Amino acid sequence: xxxxxxxxxxxxxxxxxxxxxxxxxxxxxxxxxxxxxxxxxxxxxxxxxxxxxxxxxxxxxxxxxxxxxxxxxxxxxxxxxxxxxxxxxxxxxxxxxxxxxxxxxxxxx
Amino acid sequence: xxxxxxxxxxxxxxxxxxxxxxxxxxxxxxxxxxxxxxxxxxxxxxxxxxxxxxxxxxxxxxxxxxxxxxxxxxxxxxxxxxxxxxxxxxxxxxxxxxxxxxxxxxxxxxxxxxxx
Numbered sequence: 001x002x003x004x005x006x007x008x009x010x011x012x013x014x015x016x017x018x019x020x021x022x023x024x025x026x027x028x029x030x031x032x033x034x035x036x037x038x039x040x041x042x043x044x045x046x047x048x049x050x051x052x053x054x055x056x057x058x059x060x061x062x063x064x065x066x067x068x069x070x071x072x073x074x075x076x077x078x079x080x081x082x083x084x085x086x087x088x089x090x091x092x093x094x095x096x097x098x099x100x101x102x103x104x105x106x107x108x109x
Numbered sequence: 110x111x112x113x114x115x116x117x118x119x120x121x122x123x124x125x126x127x128x129x130x131x132x133x134x135x136x137x138x139x140x141x142x143x144x145x146x147x148x149x150x151x152x153x154x155x156x157x158x159x160x161x162x163x164x165x166x167x168x169x170x171x172x173x174x175x176x177x178x179x180x181x182x183x184x185x186x187x188x189x190x191x192x193x194x195x196x197x198x199x200x201x202x203x204x205x206x207x208x209x210x211x212x213x214x215x216x217x218x219x220x221x222x223x224x225x
Contacts, residue, residue: 033213042111042199042216043152088152090214096165097142097201097214101151 003027004091004100012106016078021103023089024071031092032065032072036085037102043088079107112136115200115217123225127188130220134181134202140164141183142203142214143175147196158183190224197221 005024013019023032031050035043047056049065049072056063060083062075072089088102112135122128134141143155145168154167158177169175172190177183187194201214 035216040219040221042113042201042218044111045213045215048213096154096157096167097203098154099144099152 004089004098006087006089006100006103008103009101010104010106012108013079015080015107015109017107018075018077019079019105020073020075021087021105022071022073023100025091026070027091027093028069029091029093030069032069033090033092033097034063034072034074035088035090035099037088038085043086076105079105081107081109083107111215111217113200113202113215113217115198115220117220118218119221119223121223121225122190124190124192126190126224127186128190128222130185130187130198130200130222132183132185132200132202132217134183134200135215138202138204138215139181140203140205141177141181142201143169143183143185144199144201145196146199146219152199155185187222192224195222195224 007022033048034046037043047063052067052069054065060077064073086102090097090099114133116131139160142157145153155169156175157165161177172188175185197219199219201216203214
């Protein structure tokens with residue numbers, strides 16, 4: 001069974017702070033994605049990374065895929081209240097997209 | 110708007126009953142995934158269909174079944190419902206079978222099922 005462990009589970013910070021959340025697995029994935037989910041809504045895709053060591057930037061968000069394609073990180077610079085939400089990583093292989101349990105981020109004004 | 114439509118948005122039913130959840134994927138997407146999300150378990154993969162055929166099975170109970178029709182819409186059938194089946198049920202679609210490059214899943218807004 002492929003498992004994705006996300007840490008921390010909860011994170012509460014002040015507006016303007018930087019943060020990093022992690023997604024780790026013992027399995028290799030052919031692709032890894034990050035989603036953000038707001039209460040009562042479906043997850044929304046933020047980014048897909050496919051190459052080991054790949055770094056992608058989306059405005060204040062920086063995503064990195066580990067060299068061995070087993071782990072990933074999401075770094076947010078100067079967090080804003082609008083960044084509040086559940087951040088989920090998902091690994092793709094063998095026709096399945098497996099999700100971690102997510103990091104619930106709260107950015108306080 | 111993701112382009113994935115799920116109906117109904119809310120459903121309240123009694124234990125022992127059977128319900129059907131419906132999903133219309135994004136135009137052109139051949140893959141449909143079903144997920145169950147509860148507070149303690151997170152987003153749990155149930156089952157995936159690709160172009161009408163079952164491709165992968167996750168933690169789907171025997172009381173649950175799904176199918177994908179020729180027009181690519183999908184239904185998830187939940188029977189003999191128990192209190193513990195109360196959860197958000199999400200459908201997602203993607204252009205590909207899953208696992209390879211560019212497996213980008215687009216989620217519907219979910220069906221909130223409450224079993225009383």
